[in-house]
Amino acid sequence: MTIESMADGMTLESLLKDIPSLIKSLRENRETYLTDAVLLGEIPAPTFGEEERVRLALDRFRENGLDDPEIDEFGNASGILPGKVGSSTILVMAHADSVFGPEVRHVLNVGSDSISGPGIADNAIGMAAIVGLPKLLDKLGIQLKDDLLLLINTKSLGVANLEGSRGFLETKQRPIRAGICVEGAEQGRLSYSGLGALRGQINLSLPSNYDWNRFGAAGAISHLTRLVNQIMEIPVPKEPKTKMVFGEIHSGSSFNTSPKSGMLRFEISSEGDEVVEEMEAQVNELCEQYSLETGLEVKMEVVAKRQNCGIPFTHPLVKTTRSIMSEAGITPAVDPTTGDLNSIILAGHPGVTLGLTQAENLREANESIKLEPLYSGIAQMITLLRAIDQGLCES
Numbered sequence: 001m002t003i004e005s006m007a008d009g010m011t012l013e014s015l016l017k018d019i020p021s022l023i024k025s026l027r028e029n030r031e032t033y034l035t036d037a038v039l040l041g042e043i044p045a046p047t048f049g050e051e052e053r054v055r056l057a058l059d060r061f062r063e064n065g066l067d068d069p070e071i072d073e074f075g076n077a078s079g080i081l082p083g084k085v086g087s088s089t090i091l092v093m094a095h096a097d098s099v100f101g102p103e104v105r106h107v108l109n110v111g112s113d114s115i116s117g118p119g120i121a122d123n124a125i126g127m128a129a130i131v132g133l134p135k136l137l138d139k140l141g142i143q144l145k146d147d148l149l150l151l152i153n154t155k156s157l158g159v160a161n162l163e164g165s166r167g168f169l170e171t172k173q174r175p176i177r178a179g180i181c182v183e184g185a186e187q188g189r190l191s192y193s194g195l196g197a198l199r200g201q202i203n204l205s206l207p208s209n210y211d212w213n214r215f216g217a218a219g220a221i222s223h224l225t226r227l228v229n230q231i232m233e234i235p236v237p238k239e240p241k242t243k244m245v246f247g248e249i250h251s252g253s254s255f256n257t258s259p260k261s262g263m264l265r266f267e268i269s270s271e272g273d274e275v276v277e278e279m280e281a282q283v284n285e286l287c288e289q290y291s292l293e294t295g296l297e298v299k300m301e302v303v304a305k306r307q308n309c310g311i312p313f314t315h316p317l318v319k320t321t322r323s324i325m326s327e328a329g330i331t332p333a334v335d336p337t338t339g340d341l342n343s344i345i346l347a348g349h350p351g352v353t354l355g356l357t358q359a360e361n362l363r364e365a366n367e368s369i370k371l372e373p374l375y376s377g378i379a380q381m382i383t384l385l386r387a388i389d390q391g392l393c394e395s
Contacts, residue, residue: 012320012392015383016327022140022382023328026375029139033125033132033378034115034371036060038108040131041117041124046101050075050154053096057131057152064134066150074154074167081134081148083389089147090388091179091349092133092381093165094126095156095340099363116368121184121359125369127152129182129356129378142382144389146177156340159199161304165343178317178388179344179351180381181337184369185362187377188333189355190325192318193310194342196276197269199303202227202287204251205261206296216294219258220251227290227298228264234282240272244279265303269338273307306338309345317350317393324383328376350395354381 045053058077061069066079077096080089098119100106108117108124115125130150137143149172154164183189204220204227211217228246236242244266251262268279284300291298311318313334325332337353344351356377358370387393 010390012323012387015386015390016323019324019327019379019383022379023375025140026136026378029136030371030375032135032139033128034110036131037115037120037125037128038110040127041108041120042106044100044102044104044106045096045098045119047097047155047157047160049101050096054152054154057096057127060131061150066134072168072171074164076154076164076168077152078168079150081137081150083144083146083148085145086147087145087175088177089149089174090144090385091149091151091176091344091351092130092182092385093151093153093179093340094130094182095123095164096127096152096154097157097160098122098124099157100365104365113371114368115371116366118365118367121357121362121367121369123184125184125356125374126182129381136378136382140382142386144385146389148385149174149176153340159201159303161199162306162340162343165340169343169347176349178393179341179349180384181339181341181344181351181353182381183339183353183355185357185359186333186355187357187373188325188331189335189353190318190321190332191335191337191339191341191353192313192315192351193336194306194308194345195269195271195336195338196273196306196308197267197338198276198280198305199267200265200280200283201301201303202264202266202298203261203301204263204296204298210260210295214295219260220262221259223294223296224249224251224262224264227286230286230290231266231283234279234286237272237275240270240275242268242270242272242275242279244268267338271308271336276305306342307346309342310336311345311350315350315395317352317388317395320387320393321352321354321384324380324387328380328383330376330380350393352384354384356381
């Protein structure tokens, strides 16, 4: 069923009434984006190694007739779908990188109501929704007044510190009205603020003249374990909301060899920037103390750091998004993010992050998404684009 473009000045109520027929049309045209999801998802794209996946996205932008399709100096792929007026721009973006490298077999299995395989939820389906957006809008008979700036950004995860999205927004000079970050999962996700966060790496090594006979002498694994226990004793406040996550620990190479070095990665996130600063200082002091007490070299490296940012809960963009989600049968779950939304807001633009569908085994090799919720998930994205285009999300 085709949804005809409506006259300028449409109300939010009229947009909400379109959602059931929009969901039906998205179900009927699902090959438009599911094919791209499989093609994109079967290309390994670890952080800093997204080139092949980005080239495929660029090819799709060209095939769909976007203006100015390009890969920029940061490795991002972008293109512009011109609007009827084009006096301002709506940014829609999804990150290209995945937690899985080429050592993992990238094969996606399509079932009657699901797709499974590494990275399908995070974030092949999010990319596919953007890559297929020009064709979808054309089939639905929707033409916006604003230009759509479509972005597949790189270097989003892990140690990359949002380099792709930050670099793009610092150098792309366009009047952006608002931005939407698209994630495959989890449906209902509504992020309108970015958490203050610090990603750190502790490197521990035994010196060449290490005294194996001194009290407490041990290999790197034992020392890392003790250090983790000490770090866990740092008080984590409940208010402002704060958490510390140990994400990776690596040391050793064999059963019968005491390792001489090791690495620990962790993240501190908090709604209070001052808490992040205080906990960073405490971890640094623990590393210095442990180094002096054991004779080891223990150093903390700050891999990424960002401040709290966001738009108010009462902002029209947030209120409109909530109304759209409710009409689409989606229950909003407010979830502050440490992802690419930070780049949008810190660049001075209002924005939200949306999740498209329900997922299982997220960031595992058998990750999977459900298809039926996906149609309402994409419907919320398209309806929000139309609402922004009509000026219904202005502060």
